[in-house]
Amino acid sequence: MNAWEVAWRLTFWTWMVLPSANSLDCGRCDRGANELTCPYSFSPDHYVIKLTDVREWPRSSFHLKCKHDAQSVDFSYISDCDFSTVKYVELQWCPMPNGSFSEMFEQIGIIAKNVTSLSFVNLGQRYENLQEWHLEGLTNLKALEFKNNGFTSIPPHVFDNTPKLLHLMLVENQMETLPESLFHNTKNLTRLELQNNGIVSLPKGLFANLTNLRNISLWENLLSQIQPELLSDSPKLWSLELTKNNISQLDPDVFSGLREIRKILISNNKLETFPERVFHECPNLERLEFENNRITDLPDDIFSENVNIKRLNMDYNRLTRLPEKLFTNMKNLENLKLKRNGIKSVPLGLFEGLEKLQVLDLQSNILEDLPPGIFDDLISVDLLILHNNSLSELPDEIFANCESLRELYLSYNKLNTLLPTMFPNSSLESVIDLSNNNLSFSSSRTELTHYNKTITVQDYFPLARMTGLTRLLLKNNQITEVPLALTTEFENLSTLDLSYNSISYLDHHDLTFKSSILKIDYRYNNIKVINLNYMNFSTDTNSRVEIYVSENPLVCNCELFKFAKLTKGTLRDDIALTVADASQVQCSYPEMTYVTSIDPTSLTCKSQKCIENCTCMKRPHDHMFVVDCSYQNLQSIPLLKKEHIPNDDDYEVTLMLTNNSITSLDGLGKGEYTNLVNLTIPYNKLSFISDTYLPKTLEALNVRGNNISSLTTSVMKFFNLSDVQLNLGNNPWRCDCNTLELHRFLVDSGQKVLDIHEIGCSNFKDEGLINLNEEDLCPLIKQPFVIASITAASIILLVIAILGTVSFYKFRQDIKVWLFTHRLLLWAVAEEEKDGDKKYDAFVSYSSKDEEFVNTILVPGLENKDPKYKLCLHYRDWVPGEYIQNQIHHSVEESRRTIVVLSPNFIENVWGHLEFKAAHSKALKDKTNRIIVIVLGEVPPKDELDEELRLYLSTRTYLLKSDPKFWEKLRYAMPHPPDLLKKKEKQEKIELR
Numbered sequence: 001m002n003a004w005e006v007a008w009r010l011t012f013w014t015w016m017v018l019p020s021a022n023s024l025d026c027g028r029c030d031r032g033a034n035e036l037t038c039p040y041s042f043s044p045d046h047y048v049i050k051l052t053d054v055r056e057w058p059r060s061s062f063h064l065k066c067k068h069d070a071q072s073v074d075f076s077y078i079s080d081c082d083f084s085t086v087k088y089v090e091l092q093w094c095p096m097p098n099g100s101f102s103e104m105f106e107q108i109g110i111i112a113k114n115v116t117s118l119s120f121v122n123l124g125q126r127y128e129n130l131q132e133w134h135l136e137g138l139t140n141l142k143a144l145e146f147k148n149n150g151f152t153s154i155p156p157h158v159f160d161n162t163p164k165l166l167h168l169m170l171v172e173n174q175m176e177t178l179p180e181s182l183f184h185n186t187k188n189l190t191r192l193e194l195q196n197n198g199i200v201s202l203p204k205g206l207f208a209n210l211t212n213l214r215n216i217s218l219w220e221n222l223l224s225q226i227q228p229e230l231l232s233d234s235p236k237l238w239s240l241e242l243t244k245n246n247i248s249q250l251d252p253d254v255f256s257g258l259r260e261i262r263k264i265l266i267s268n269n270k271l272e273t274f275p276e277r278v279f280h281e282c283p284n285l286e287r288l289e290f291e292n293n294r295i296t297d298l299p300d301d302i303f304s305e306n307v308n309i310k311r312l313n314m315d316y317n318r319l320t321r322l323p324e325k326l327f328t329n330m331k332n333l334e335n336l337k338l339k340r341n342g343i344k345s346v347p348l349g350l351f352e353g354l355e356k357l358q359v360l361d362l363q364s365n366i367l368e369d370l371p372p373g374i375f376d377d378l379i380s381v382d383l384l385i386l387h388n389n390s391l392s393e394l395p396d397e398i399f400a401n402c403e404s405l406r407e408l409y410l411s412y413n414k415l416n417t418l419l420p421t422m423f424p425n426s427s428l429e430s431v432i433d434l435s436n437n438n439l440s441f442s443s444s445r446t447e448l449t450h451y452n453k454t455i456t457v458q459d460y461f462p463l464a465r466m467t468g469l470t471r472l473l474l475k476n477n478q479i480t481e482v483p484l485a486l487t488t489e490f491e492n493l494s495t496l497d498l499s500y501n502s503i504s505y506l507d508h509h510d511l512t513f514k515s516s517i518l519k520i521d522y523r524y525n526n527i528k529v530i531n532l533n534y535m536n537f538s539t540d541t542n543s544r545v546e547i548y549v550s551e552n553p554l555v556c557n558c559e560l561f562k563f564a565k566l567t568k569g570t571l572r573d574d575i576a577l578t579v580a581d582a583s584q585v586q587c588s589y590p591e592m593t594y595v596t597s598i599d600p601t602s603l604t605c606k607s608q609k610c611i612e613n614c615t616c617m618k619r620p621h622d623h624m625f626v627v628d629c630s631y632q633n634l635q636s637i638p639l640l641k642k643e644h645i646p647n648d649d650d651y652e653v654t655l656m657l658t659n660n661s662i663t664s665l666d667g668l669g670k671g672e673y674t675n676l677v678n679l680t681i682p683y684n685k686l687s688f689i690s691d692t693y694l695p696k697t698l699e700a701l702n703v704r705g706n707n708i709s710s711l712t713t714s715v716m717k718f719f720n721l722s723d724v725q726l727n728l729g730n731n732p733w734r735c736d737c738n739t740l741e742l743h744r745f746l747v748d749s750g751q752k753v754l755d756i757h758e759i760g761c762s763n764f765k766d767e768g769l770i771n772l773n774e775e776d777l778c779p780l781i782k783q784p785f786v787i788a789s790i791t792a793a794s795i796i797l798l799v800i801a802i803l804g805t806v807s808f809y810k811f812r813q814d815i816k817v818w819l820f821t822h823r824l825l826l827w828a829v830a831e832e833e834k835d836g837d838k839k840y841d842a843f844v845s846y847s848s849k850d851e852e853f854v855n856t857i858l859v860p861g862l863e864n865k866d867p868k869y870k871l872c873l874h875y876r877d878w879v880p881g882e883y884i885q886n887q888i889h890h891s892v893e894e895s896r897r898t899i900v901v902l903s904p905n906f907i908e909n910v911w912g913h914l915e916f917k918a919a920h921s922k923a924l925k926d927k928t929n930r931i932i933v934i935v936l937g938e939v940p941p942k943d944e945l946d947e948e949l950r951l952y953l954s955t956r957t958y959l960l961k962s963d964p965k966f967w968e969k970l971r972y973a974m975p976h977p978p979d980l981l982k983k984k985e986k987q988e989k990i991e992l993r
């Protein structure tokens with residue numbers, strides 16, 4: 001022993017005594033947390049050691065990772081380490097040891113007897129076989145894994161060294177077979193994994209005496225048969241995996257005696273059939289999978305003893321028929337897969353008694369129909385997959401008992417309707433005639449009449465009573481109509497796929513659902529019309545619906561109006577209906593355009609029924625029915641009949657008659673022109689307008705370019721009373737005394753005439769009528785010989801006029817009050833209310849001795865009648881404790897009027913105080929009629945009043961309490977609420993119609 005060795009042994013002992021630290025502090029290596037890289041990371045042959053804890057066993061798990069092509073490992077770098085607590089060893093990518101694994105452990109510092117688990121994993125590139133002596137000394141080994149080591153054979157006695165082995169994995173190697181005596185000394189083996197080895201055959205006695213065997217996994221080998229003796233000594237077997245072998249035939253007794261077995265997986269083999277009794281002695285079988293074989297037929301009672309099977313997978317076989325009694329005893333079946341066989345039909349009793357079945361997959365067969373009642377016992381089924389078959393119709397109520405059904409996949413079939421089967425072709429066809437750009441749709445969508453018997457659709461609906469459904473996939477069928485029941489019954493539906501069908505028409509019935517959240521796919525149909533125009537958005541849309549509608553040949557016309565707005569996001573803010581693929585939705589008629597790029601107000605529909613040679617058009621955005629008979633050489637107003645006008649809504653009528661030869665408007669009285677709002681009749685031969693047939697509804701009248709020289713008084717009256725917009729230009733107006741009325745109209749209501757500056761005079765060249773004054777139009781003296789008479793008449797007229805003017809001025813107030821009271825010509829009596837933001841309508845200033853009048857008469861009269869005014873009263877609205885002066889000032893400021901109750905009491909007690917002064921100065925400043933004086937009792941004699949008060953009584957509004965029109969005048973003097981004016985105007989318009 002040299003000095004150096006002594007030194008490190010001392011260190012070693014010191015380390016042993018110390019409590020184990022968290023990091024590995026031994027070895028001449030790079031150190032990390034619980035990790036050593038020896039000798040250092042960049043050395044060509046380095047290896048990494050990791051030490052981890054396996055639960056209540058500190059530092060029990062040892063992991064060694066070599067460089068994958070290392071030829072040897074030099075453990076001298078870690079000769080000072082002690083790994084005596086290690087139980088589990090993992091060796092990754094390391095070369096096969098030259099000696100036994102125990103010797104290798106000794107070099108590392110692991111005590112072989114302590115090791116219970118060894119895993120030796122390579123990358124499949126080494127070709128050194130295991131030797132008999134490799135496992136010597138590992139007497140306590142319970143779990144052993146050899147993976148991807150390139151072994152081509154296993155020595156027959158190698159496991160004699162490991163009698164306690166419970167779990168053996170010998171996987172991803174290349175042995176074609178195993179020696180018969182291999183497991184003779186490992187009686188306690190319970191789990192044996194031999195997958196992925198290329199095993200071609202196994203000797204009969206391989207598992208002899210392995211009575212504790214529970215799991216055998218043999219998948220991905222090349223076994224072509226299993227000898228019946230192989231498993232006969234292992235009655236406790238639970239699980240047998242034979243997936244992906246070459247087995248084409250099973251011996252009838254291969255599973256006999258496996259009374260405990262739960263799982264047999266034999267998928268992906270070449271089985272063509274099963275011996276009739278092959279599973280009969282496996283009563284506890286719960287899972288049987290034989291998908292992807294070549295089975296064409298199954299014996300009738302092959303599963304008759306397998307009451308406990310829960311999962312049965314027969315996907316990807318060649319079954320064309322199934323025996324009616326095949327599943328009869330399988331009361332516990334939960335998952336049944338029959339996908340991609342060649343099943344043409346299923347016998348009626350096939351699923352009888354399968355009350356626990358949750359998933360049934362029949363997709364990708366060639367089912368053409370299903371017997372009525374076939375699913376009647378499937379009361380627990382949750383997922384039913386029928387897609388990719390050839391179903392063209394479903395029996396009524398076929399799913400009636402499947403109340404647990406949540407997902408139903410019916411895509412890729414030939415279903416053409418989900419309506420009652422007695423109506424194979426739905427009578428609800430939309431008739432679309434593109435040549436005329438006219439669409440009509442006849443529908444009574446809830447009821448059908450058949451042999452005079454009316455039935456409701458949902459009673460006979462194939463999906464009747466499946467109201468729990470959440471996903472319904474109907475993609476790629478031939479459905480022409482969205483079944484009504486889908487929208488009205490299915491409150492839990494969240495996904496509905498109707499893409500790739502033949503639906504041609506959608507309206508709001510198809511987009512309003514009972515379920516609260518729904519994604520619905522209508523893409524790739526033949527949808528031309530999406531008509532939401534009659535949707536009631538407040539009641540129809542309680543659920544959040546997201547629709548996909550691109551890839552349809554939509555027609556952009558009036559029917560699309562609201563949908564176009566919806567797509568553009570301009571319909572409503574609060575709407576729960578969204579077009580998920582809005583930016584891709586396109587019209588294909590009249591031209592290819594994205595719906596988001598069109599202006600919805602431009603959408604119109606031509607109507608087929610119309611006056612001869614005219615075009616009639618519906619325009620939904622303003623509910624207008626436009627009749628255009630322009631350029632037709634008509635002599636009179638054409639006859640519009642009731643049948644021409646769409647009866648589905650209250651359409652207003654616009655009549656366009658540009659450039660005809662019409663001489664009179666009389667025809668308006670004969671046709672259906674009661675809803676006429678716009679009469680456009682320029683460039684005709686009208687010389688005269690009679691208001692007899694002008695409907696009260698008229699909002700626009702265009703008579704430009706006719707032969708009109710004057711208008712009658714009654715027509716002028718009509719223009720004055722209505723709000724009609726006029727075009728009067730380009731007529732030979734005769735500007736004389738007869739045109740005075742028109743002139744005044746232009747001056748007063750010029751805003752109603754759109755071409756006011758184009759109204760010229762035939763007798764005043766180059767002068768617009770509006771630019772002339774009344775004297776120009778109607779000079780008093782025109783011809784010398786009529787001077788006398790005209791003078792006389794003029795004098796009389798002058799007197800009358802003076803009297804009239806005087807009386808008008810005298811009674812002007814009364815006239816205005818009368819108009820206001822009767823809510824007439826409010827615009828005329830309206831005054832600008834600049835102070836709309838004030839808190840009160842009026843502040844009442846009065847003497848406390850007149851309280852009774854104020855509280856019992858004035859206040860109730862103004863505050864409780866219509867319109868209601870808000871008064872400022874000192875006892876109510878003043879802040880207690882504030883300076884009186886400020887209070888008055890504020891009250892006047894905050895009020896639109898100041899009412900002074902003028903009485904002897906007032907003059908005596910209040911007058912001269914600040915209240916009135918404040919109001920006074922304020923009123924003068926704003927120059928509007930802010931002060932209303934109510935005189936209680938007699939008007940005080942003028943000379944008793946002081947100067948200021950006198951001034952008020954002469955220039956401001958004052959009212960006598962005793963005046964019979966007191967209230968009307970008072971209200972007129974009060975501010976006119978602006979909304980009243982508007983409301984009233986509207987009402988007037990309506991009444992006019």
Ligand SMILES: *[C@@H]1O[C@H](CO)[C@@H](O)[C@H](O)[C@H]1NC(C)=O
Pocket residue numbers: 084085111113114
């Ligand atoms: C591991 O081996 C050592 C030395 O033989 C022994 O002292 C220790 O108790 C063993 N540990 C276990 C868990 O077997």
Ligand SMILES: *[C@@H]1O[C@H](CO)[C@@H](O)[C@H](O)[C@H]1NC(C)=O
Pocket residue numbers: 163164188
């Ligand atoms: C096999 O298991 C049994 C029961 O657990 C045990 O008594 C017996 O010692 C084990 N045999 C071997 C060789 O370890």
